[in-house]
Amino acid sequence: MGYSSLQACIADLEKHGHLIRIKHEVDPYLQMAAIHLRVFEHEGPAILFENVKGSKFPAVSNLFGTLDRSKFIFRDTLEKVKTLVDIKNDPLKALKNPFKYANVGLTALSALPMKSGMNAPIKFGRTQISELPQIVNWPKDGGPFVTMPQVYTEDADKPGIMNANLGMYRIQMGGNEYVMNSEIGLHYQLHRGIGVHQTKANAKGQPLKVSIFIGGPPSHPVAAVMPLPEGLSEMTFAGALGNRRFRYYYDAEGFCISADADFVITGTVYPHENKPEGPFGDHLGYYSLTHPFPLMKVHNVYHRKDAIWSFTVVGRPPQEDTSFGALIHEITGxxxxxxxxxxxxxxxxxxxxxxxxxxxxxxxxxxxxxxxxxxxxxxxxxxxxxxxxxxxxxxxxxxxxxxxxxxxxxxxxxxxxxxxxxxxxxxxxxxxxxxxxxxxxxxxxxxx
CATH class of the missing domain: 3.40.1670.10 (UbiD C-terminal domain-like)
Known part of the structure; x- marks a missing residue:
């Protein structure tokens, strides 16, 4: 199934009994996370929170809460993508079995990113960080976090989408010393592509341009967590898995914008400008503590019409990222x-x-x-x-x-x-x- 948007995926899940709606107002401070955790524990459906306290935007979680649901979402493309990843890992297989892998090249070519036209859905409107769902999962968290982001950066030496990195690194939207609506915190560990890009930008004395995509077709967040073979970009993978090419354009300030995302936050990271980030209730079952991490100065916050905020809850396993891991294993073999x-x-x-x-x-x-x-x-x-x-x-x-x-x-x-x-x-x-x-x-x- 090739979804053009997160909304299309939600409608399909609801039609087939894989999603429930909560119409009552729900507090983003601890309550939404508590509901998510209980539903996940019982292998329940995805959850659409229609009325989030303090925000005009609804939110969805537990989309990938079970491996069966993930397989359902990508039921039309999973086998094709497994073959694509397999041949990328071992190109000699194509020579040994040319007929078996005849369509792989066509799959990759048809999944290449494409520039969007003037009517990109994300151009619908703009908002502020404070108007987004301020979701806090655990009592001692340093503030609200974006827990399902797709963080896009480009290589200063080789700019362009084909050499870009799309990763999932948590974002702190407020609290600590951050100036609301002007600053947010980027958190990433070692061995992340964004670190390489920031190092190169620092060496040139340039700010690193960062675009944070939230929502969009479900293949996009999966692409952001995939350990892909060399030569296969996250955006191409997203196109193949979602059966829809990754659509993008550059705004007036030169930031790459995902045309199908529900939200896009753009901003710059200047060399050696850090602020305290955390604490954050992490996947080891305890809080990662407060540490200095890169400060991102916010430029714009775009959103599409009827935008839906996508999130998950991080904590002691098993959690939704457990199902992510199972899906990754299913694909990479x-x-x-x-x-x-x-x-x-x-x-x-x-x-x-x-x-x-x-x-x-x-x-x-x-x-x-x-x-x-x-x-x-x-x-x-x-x-x-x-x-x-x-x-x-x-x-x-x-x-x-x-x-x-x-x-x-x-x-x-x-x-x-x-x-x-x-x-x-x-x-x-x-x-x-x-x-x-x-x-x-x-x-x-x-x-x-």
Whole structure:
């Protein structure tokens, strides 16, 4: 199903019993989050809050609350996109099976971003930060946050949409030292594309132009969280997954605007201008604390007619981002295994908050002329895993040799840990990496 807007997706979900409406006024301070959490816990439908206290805009959450609902939303394109990602990860497959992958090139070409005309829906009106739903999920949060943003930036050395980055990094809209309607806070961790773009802009002494898209067709937020293979842009992926090309234009100030978004916030980040951001109730089950993060000076806030604010609730797993992770795994399949020789499976354990704990299975190609069996090859695989994008933020990695138990399942947490504990030699198998890449959620200290 190719949705042209978030509204079209909501109508389709409601028609098929996947969405409920709450018509009564609901308080964005804690109440909306509490309702969301209870509905998600029971694997309930998406929720449209029609009457948000203090705002003229309705809000929707839990769109991706179950994997089945995500599959329903993308029921017409999921298999096609899985093939596109597969061939991008391993182009030689096209040579080995030319007929099987004959349509992949056409899929990619038909999904390329396209410039929008004069009648872009987002041009309908303008508003202010204070008029948006001021949603606070947890009592000690530093203020209202945008929890489902698509943050767009371009490379100062290679400007243009095909070299741009679209990521999901939380945005603090108020509280702390932010000047309401003029300033908001950007929060991003290490290994994010926006960090590369800001570094390049800083080197040139230029402000970084940032566009924050909220809402729009459901393929857009999925694209913002996807770990895509090199050469496949988030905007092209959004076009393929949504069966509708990503439409955009540049406003009078040179900011890229998503034509189909419900809201677009534009602004600039100047070199080394930071303000305290947080606290924020995070996905590890505790608050990430207040830290200095980039300050974004707001230029404009655009919205479409009948705009709907999209949000989620972040907290101790499982949450809606758990279902996001399941959808990502559904799409990417064995992409990581193709990149790392000898790797058979890896699981970022959701119950631990995804980043902290990894399980992996690799091939230990034992030396046949030596009787002693000891970990060798899987140490190489482990190092490769810990150097891979966001996997480098892991605190613990348990890796086992497939040869020891070909039926070992990384998704069976109890069974996997039992397998490890039955075989581990703590004098040989325990390895520490100190003073290495961590994120700001790490409060475990630096004593080691």
């Amino acid at each position: 064995s992409a990581l295994q193709q990149e790392i020789p000898g790797l058979h499976a890896v699981n970022a354990v959701d119950a631990a908050g995804v980043h902290p704990l990894l399980f992996a299975i690799g091939s230990e190609r034992y030396t046949p002329y030596i009787k002693e069996r000891k970990p060798q090859e899987i140490l190489t695989i482990a190092n490769h895993i810990l150097g891979k994008n966001q996997l480098s933020l892991a605190k613990y990695l348990f890796i086992a040799a497939k040869e020891d138990d070909p039926k070992l399942d990384i998704n069976d947490i109890g069974g996997f840990l039992k397998h490890i504990l039955q075989r581990v030699d703590l004098t040989r198998d325990l390895h520490f990496y100190t003073k290495t890449t961590i994120d700001t959620l790490d409060y475990s200290g630096s004593g080691l």
